[in-house]
Amino acid sequence: EVQLVESGGGLEKPGGSLRLSCLVSGFTFSHAWMSWVRQAPGKGLEWVGRIRSKGDGGSTDYAAPVRGRITISRDDSKNTLFLELDYLKIEDTAVYYCATAGPHCGGDCGRWGYWGLGSLVTVSS
């Protein structure tokens, strides 16, 4: 059974930093492209960024609202995806989901059939 489990959320202060983790089980994590998606309270879904598998170069893409403040990384030996977000703003308050198409996604790694339950991050003074 595929499982994605986020952790690391909580209350953070404006200007601070957050680090989220996503532990993946049930498939070969190293082959998967991984994304982070967030959802502010009562709002829609917003893609935050992604990291390719190392076999596909391991590079990252980030959304404009977080570019320059975000780092997505992975530890394939621990089946874990990370998100670091610095210089936090009130508007970064959201549930953060990790999501993936799974391994061997072929020509479309941006269709996410697997999601975590989400981790709530609240940015408030």
Next chain:
Amino acid sequence: DIQMTQSPSSLSASVGDRVTITCRASQSISRYLNWYQQKPGKAPTLLIYAASNLQSGVPSRFSGSGSGTDFALTISSLQSEDFATYYCQQSYSSPLAFGGGTKVGIK
């Protein structure tokens, strides 16, 4: 960047109704269009990928159509468990983007 526009933003329907939600991309995305369902407090679930392919386990009353810039999600006969919010999402190019969502409520 590609913008995704969904309509309507909300609708009210009855069980058994046929419901169609549309999604328009600001430029051609071929068939790199996915549809998700989200219920309150839950993670989204993938319904349709590549514009018209039904994700495994999704009921056949859901269908998708379109290519290029114009797409649609149709529920042929709305069931009580279908009351939820639906999102389109383009996976053609980065930055990946969602539509604003369509909330399907009970009439």
